[in-house]
Amino acid sequence: WLTSFYNPPIFGIIFGIISLxxxxxxxxxxxxTSKGPVFFRQERVGYMGKPIVITKLRSMRNDAEKKTGAVWATKDDPRVTPVGKFMRKTRVDELPQFWSIIKGDMSLVGPRPERFVLTEKFTEKWPNFPQRLRIIPGLTGYAQIHGGYDLKPNEKCKLDNYYIDNYSLGFDFKIAFETLKIIVTGDGAR
Structure with a gap:
């Protein structure tokens, strides 16, 4: 039943048009304000480990991981551009992902998809990390409204698994409402 969460693509179409x-x-x-492309595309781990490609508005310097490779984003990440800081605070950088919802790779609410290299790394430390892959990843999620960039991977995993274990349509609406409050006010966003 975990794969049948209510998520018609019509929501992606409606919100995608509104966000244009x-x-x-x-x-x-x-x-x-910065060099490089407008959009940032990256392969992530989707439902049951299937690769998906997400598209975001670029919020970091174009060469953000050139020297470090894949690293976990932090609250005051020095790689983030000034415009990117505002976009992250209000979650505007995530808006192009409505295309992934329309395609069926993502839902409105669910665990955020992670990169393969980080998923492998976190699974070594926390064997229950892949349990997050039991459902389609989401544009927003329980972990995002309860910590954002401040969360450590194991904390994120606990929140994501709590969401999965306690799923209801009402829970999804509550998370969506809290996300809208963050977008409008910036309160609670990291």
Whole structure:
């Protein structure tokens, strides 16, 4: 039953259309304030370990991981651009992922998809980390409204698994509402 969460693509279409003007504004700001592409694409681990590609508005320097490789994002990450800082605070950088919802790779609510290299690394330390893959990943999730970039991987895993174990349509609406509050006010966003 975990794969049948209520998630018609129509939500992705509606919210995707609504978000287009916001995406356009921030695409211009990104181009005017930093070098590199407007969009950032990255392969992530989707449902049951299937690879998916997510698209975000680029919030970090273009060469953010050139010297370090894949690293866990932090609260005051020095790789984040000034425009990116605002986008992350309000979650605007995530808006292009409505395309992934339309395609069926993601849902509105669920555990955020992680990179393969980080999933492997975290699984070595916390064997229950892959349990997050039992459902389709989401644009927002329980972990995102309870810590954002402040969360350590094991804390994120606990929150994601709590969400999965206690799923209900009402729970999804509550998470979506809390996410909207973060987008509008910036309160609680990290």
């Amino acid at each position: 003007p916001i995406i356009l504004i921030f695409a211009i700001l990104i181009k005017l």
